[in-house]
Amino acid sequence: MSTLHCPSLYQYTRRATREVIVGGLGIGGANPIRIQSMLTSDTLDTASCVKEALALADAGCEIIRLTAQTKVYAANLENIARELRAAGCQVPLVADIHFKPDAAMEAAKWVEKIRVNPGNFVDKKKFVERDYTDLEYEEEIEKIRKAFTPLVLFCKEHGRAMRLGANHGSLSDRILNRYGDTPDGMVESALEFARIARELDYHQLVFSMKSSNVKVMIQAYRLLVKRLAEEGLDWNYPIHLGVTEAGEGEDARIKSATGIGSLLADGIGDTLRVSLTEDPVYEIAPGFELAAPYQPGAAVSSEPLLSEPAAPFDPFVYTKRKADVITRSGVTLGWNEPVRVVLPKAACESLDAAEMKDFMPELAYEDAAAVEIDPRCAEDVAAVQEAPATLVTVKDGVDMPLPQAFRLLAALIPSRHSILLKDTLTPGAREALSAPMAGGVNMGSLLCDGVGNAVLVRRETDPAKAAYLAFNILQASGVRLSKTEYVSCPSCGRTHYNIQEAAARIRKATGHLKGVKIAIMGCIVNGPGEMSDADFGYVGGAPNKINLYVGHTPVEMNIPQEEAVEHLIDLIKSHGRWVDPA
Secondary structure (H helix, E strand, C coil): CCCCCCCCCCCCCCCCCEEEECCCCEECCCCCCCEEEECCCCCCHHHHHHHHHHHHHCCCCCCCCCCCCCCHHHCCCHHHHHHHEEEECCEEEEEEECHHHHHHHHCCCCEEEECCCCCCCCCCCCCCCCCCCCCHHHHHHHHHHHHHHHHHHHHHHHHEECCCEHHHHHHHHHHHHHHCCHHHHHHHHHHHHHHHHHCCCCCCEEEEECCCCCHHHHHHHHHHHHHHHHHHHCCCCEEECCCCEECCCHHHHHHHHHHHHHHHHHHCEEEEECCCCCHHHHHHHHHHHHHHCCCCCCCCCCCCCCCCCCCCCCCCCCCCCCCCEEEEEEECCCCCCCCCCEECHHHHHHCCCHHHHHHHEEEEEHCCCCCEEECCHHHHHEEEEEECCCCCEECCCCCEEEEEEHHCCCCCCCCCEEEEEEECCCEEEEEEEECCCCCCHHHHHHHHCCCCCEEEEECCCCCHHHHHHHHHHHCCCCCCCCCEEEEEEECCCCCCCCHHHHHHHHHHHHHCCCCCCCEEECCCHHHHHHHHCCCEEEEEECCCCEEEEEEEEEEEEEEHHHHHHHHHHHHHHHHCCCCCCC
């Protein structure tokens, strides 16, 4: 299978890109991975936007995005930019555009970069099923060309950069009907716009492929890089990384680390945002934390292999590795079994199963009897080649980046063997990533590629916290649900209500509904699409008014915000998904 998205799955190499200039800031090329965030204040409120932007700049934010939902909002970017520059803040500004080409033209006068969502820049989403003939499809592309060309020419003339940011939740009806709600559709949506820009000899482009589904996000970015490489050497544009609607707290950080970390390990990513349903200033530290091991001069490295094995997984389609069923101390592991949580025996024995309930670790490491090998050692690999199905892991002290070490292990040992993932190969050593972030990067990323039948957390030394962290990693990776799953957007100037307060109320009311997936969305721009695989949706439809969805279908509209959580509970009950809290 092709792995054209990166030179090697087993050795880190940063993808080489052209440099794109945003204001005075370089993205891609030899530049560091840039960290960005987005304001939550109303773009018409100049004072609040300036205050929030200055706080982000003080925290180290390198690029600041603002929403510009109409031409009126876009015009106020002039005042915001003027006040920020007068305050000595030179952080480049990006206008976030949806649906309104005229807003993009106005915003481009005042900011250094325009983010265009190809799914709704021209298309008006009607969710209509329709078969497009080739001629009809080309007529739609011509509409895009007519609306998009003026913006491209203005940006080219005035030195503005542009991000073509496809979102899984806001693909056009045209794309959905031809490609489906797929990574292929996301990539083609962006490439349609890129081809028009290139026809006009405009190349200050950055791409992104965001989704709240981490597996979809990873696959879409990899497919994008593969497609860019196939288009030609001069399609080497920088990439912006992000998991959209990641939520809040530890869950959101793990989810972001899983998606972003997987791609950074592939050498993909020149700028990133950790999207949190929190004050934007809290997005900056985890962004720098994730990027640190991959920055110029500090990049992970390992000795190249003399001969590289075939990829142990399809980088573009999720398939769980098919291991035979084995039993350890009464616990089954294997392909159709849940991914198990393992802790050291002392940690397991210190926990009260009645208190831990669904979060009790299932197996002690000492009882797992895992065979530890160095996947670079031919003798170690040979020792398990003919052995009956067993549990195998990478030996501590192996001097390889952890994701690459386990990829190599999965490629070399027979698929009948189960694999125990670790969050560190140097227990007790001081490492760059915190325990939650390391869990996402080092284990969540592998789980999203179908590798791993059990996880061992050792970076967190508190036994209860380690157990909760392990289950949270499984949940963030989408391989095992142990509690309610939330898809929660980070808020922005388009949000019609206080989403952080609403998310807290919803979590308090529904946090006991194991396996139920609830989307909490600020507006309808990405809302219906991003929550298409959620069971229930809570979406801002108008100021302080909420629309409720079941899947992709709106069922209650314009509910006063103060009543909406009760309506959500009633909706969950009416669909038989409610249980009373213990």
